[in-house]
Structure formats: structure tokens, C-alpha cells
Amino acid sequence: QQALLPVPSAPTEVKQLADSFNQLLTSLNDQMAREHQFVADASHELRTPLAGIRGHVSLLRRRGQEHPEIIADSLKYLDEESQRMQHLVENLLAISRNDQMKLSLQAVDLSDIVKTTVMGYTTEIQRRIQIQVPPTCLVLADAESVRQILMGLLDNALKYAPESSNITCALTQQNDKINLSISDEGPGLTDENKKHVFERFYRVDEARSSQVPGTGLGLAIVQQLVTLNHAKIIVADNQPHGAIFTVSFGPLVS
Ligand code: ADP
Numbered sequence: 001q002q003a004l005l006p007v008p009s010a011p012t013e014v015k016q017l018a019d020s021f022n023q024l025l026t027s028l029n030d031q032m033a034r035e036h037q038f039v040a041d042a043s044h045e046l047r048t049p050l051a052g053i054r055g056h057v058s059l060l061r062r063r064g065q066e067h068p069e070i071i072a073d074s075l076k077y078l079d080e081e082s083q084r085m086q087h088l089v090e091n092l093l094a095i096s097r098n099d100q101m102k103l104s105l106q107a108v109d110l111s112d113i114v115k116t117t118v119m120g121y122t123t124e125i126q127r128r129i130q131i132q133v134p135p136t137c138l139v140l141a142d143a144e145s146v147r148q149i150l151m152g153l154l155d156n157a158l159k160y161a162p163e164s165s166n167i168t169c170a171l172t173q174q175n176d177k178i179n180l181s182i183s184d185e186g187p188g189l190t191d192e193n194k195k196h197v198f199e200r201f202y203r204v205d206e207a208r209s210s211q212v213p214g215t216g217l218g219l220a221i222v223q224q225l226v227t228l229n230h231a232k233i234i235v236a237d238n239q240p241h242g243a244i245f246t247v248s249f250g251p252l253v254s
Contacts, residue, residue, distance in 0.1 A: 041201045042092055045215070049081040049088075084213060091217040095200070098224040103142040105229065107252060110137040110146065110171055110180060117150045118169065125158065132170035139178050139249040145225045146180075152222040153182040153245045159212050161186030161242060176251040183244040194235050198223040 056074040064071050111133040118129050150169070157167045161184040168183045189197060189204065196202045203216040226233045232248045 038095075038200060045088055045201065046085065049085050053078060053081050084215075087213075088215045088217075091215050091221065094221050095217060095224065098221065098228065101228060103145060103228045105140045105142055107138050108141050108143045108146065110139055110141075110178065110249070111135060113143055113146050114150065114169055114171065114180070117147050117154070120151075121154070128164065128167055129154070130166060130168045132168060134171060137171050137178060138252050140252055141229045141231070141249060145229060149222050149225050149229075149247060150180070150182070152218050152225075153247075156218060156245075157182055157184035157186065157243075159214070160184070174248075177248045178251075179246050179248050181244050181246040183238045183242060185238065185242040188237050188241055188243045189235060197235060198233070 056077050059070060060074050064074070114131060114133050118126055118131060121129070154167065154169070161167065165185040167185075168181075170179075170181050170183075172179045172181070193204045197204065198219050200220040201216040202220075203214060223233060226247055230250060234246050234248075236244045236246070238244045
């Protein structure tokens with residue numbers, strides 16, 4: 001009778017099999033722990049605004065009729081918090097969608113993507129963005145997700161750098177890599193924060209971030225899309241101050 005699986009012939013082969021099985025189990029366990037943590041963090045992030053919303057609904061019920069100013073204040077709060085929750089749910093859906101996604105990469109013109117993406121912003125914002133790109137710049141990528149990466153990084157530069165400061169969006173070649181970089185004149189990031197900004201729910205210094213609305217998921221989504229494009233992303237210091245996010249794409253023909 002023929003064996004379905006090759007029968008290990010020597011003890012070393014049995015040990016190798018056991019080792020690879022153990023490795024597989026460890027990586028599955030790690031993955032499950034990460035997913036568990038993600039669900040716990042997401043629930044926590046949703047619970048906080050929900051508690052506030054319930055508090056204001058109760059306040060409106062108890063005191064809204066005699067105090068019209070409470071109605072105005074609470075409605076403003078409910079409006080802002082429900083918008084924040086909507087944004088969070090959209091980000092969570094994007095993360096879960098990207099986790100399942102596989103992109104088919106094609107030759108796309110990054111110069112064209114940069115120019116058309118920037119044209120999508122208001123004229124006031126467009127005036128702040130310096131575009132430094134060659135006439136054409138072909139890489140293997142998915143155009144729509146590159147647009148999302150660029151918008152994610154531009155939106156952050158607009159959020160965290162001072163109003164009316166300049167943002168530069170450049171394409172450069174380094175050896176066989178094409179680098180798309182977005183640099184701003186904002187506060188930049190400490191070395192410690194640079195290590196964590198791409199993690200899910202990570203927000204730098206609550207005090208500073210709390211003045212700027214956000215979910216801590218924007219750069220995690222950017223990181224996912226970068227990986228789906230077989231690219232790499234790093235963050236460094238801009239001079240004299242600010243951050244530079246650089247996405248490196250591989251050569252068109254490998
Ligand atoms: P969010 O903006 O929703 O907080 P992100 O994942 O986009 O989440 O960013 C994570 C953190 O990284 C932000 O809270 C912010 O403090 C920091 N950050 C992102 N982009 C920049 C930037 N261009 N300059 C300075 N800090 C930034």
C-alpha cells in the first residue's frame with residue numbers, strides 16, 4: 001500500500017518535521033494574539049466615545065428642557081463624537097478589507113498620480129504643496145492604492161504641520177529604487193515615536209494628538225497598502241524640522 005505522505009526515514013527528518021510544525025504553531029499563535037489585541041483595542045476605542053454619547057443623551061433627558069444651552073452644547077458634542085466614531089469604523093473596515101486584499105500590480109506613472117492627487121485638494125492647499133517630479137516615472141504598482149497612500153501622508157502633513165507651511169512631494173531615483181517622499185515643516189517625530197507610528201492605534205503624545213482629530217490608524221493603513229504594493233516605507237527627520245515619509249518602489253523590471 002502506498003503512503004500518502006512521505007514517511008520520514010531518519011530521526012533527523014522527524015526532528016525537522018517537528019521543528020517546522022512548531023514554527024508554524026508559534027506563528028499561528030502570534031497571529032491570533034495580534035488579532036485578539038486588535039479587537040480589544042478597537043472595542044476600547046469605540047467604547048470611549050459611546051460612553052460620552054450615552055452621558056450626553058442622559059443629560060439632555062434630565063436637564064435639556066429647562067436649559068436650552070445644554071441642548072446646543074450636547075448636540076455639538078454628539079455631532080463631533082458620532083463623526084469620530086464613523087471615521088473610526090471606516091478605518092477599521094479599511095484595515096480588515098486590506099488584510100484580505102491582493103493587488104494586481106501594473107506599470108503605473110507615479111508622476112501622473114502625484115499631479116492628479118494633488119489636484120484633488122483645494123487651490124489653497126495646492127499652493128502649499130511643491131511638486132518635484134520628472135515628466136514620467138514608471139513603477140510596478142496599483143494606481144488607486146498609491147493614491148490612497150499619498151493622500152494618507154499628505155493629510156497627515158496638513159494635519160500636523162502649521163497652517164500655511166510648505167509640503168514637498170518629490171520623486172527621486174536611488175540605485176534601482178524609486179522614492180516617493182512627502183516632507184513637511186511640522187514638529188517631526190522623535191526616534192522613539194518613529195519606531196511606533198505605523199502600529200495600529202498608536203498616537204504620538206496624547207496631549208498633542210488630542211488637539212488634532214484622529215484614530216491612530218491612518219499610518220497603519222498606509223503601511224498595509226505599501227506592503228500590498230511590494231514597497232517599503234520609512235520616516236526620517238526633515239531639515240531644519242519636520243518629517244519626511246519615503247515610500248520606495250522596486251524597479252519596473254526585476
Ligand atoms: P492619527 O493621525 O489618526 O492620529 P496616524 O496613524 O495617521 O494616526 O498617525 C499616528 C501618529 O503619528 C499621529 O498621532 C501623529 O502624532 C504622528 N504623525 C503622523 N504624521 C505626522 C507628521 N507628518 N508629522 C508629525 N507627526 C505625525
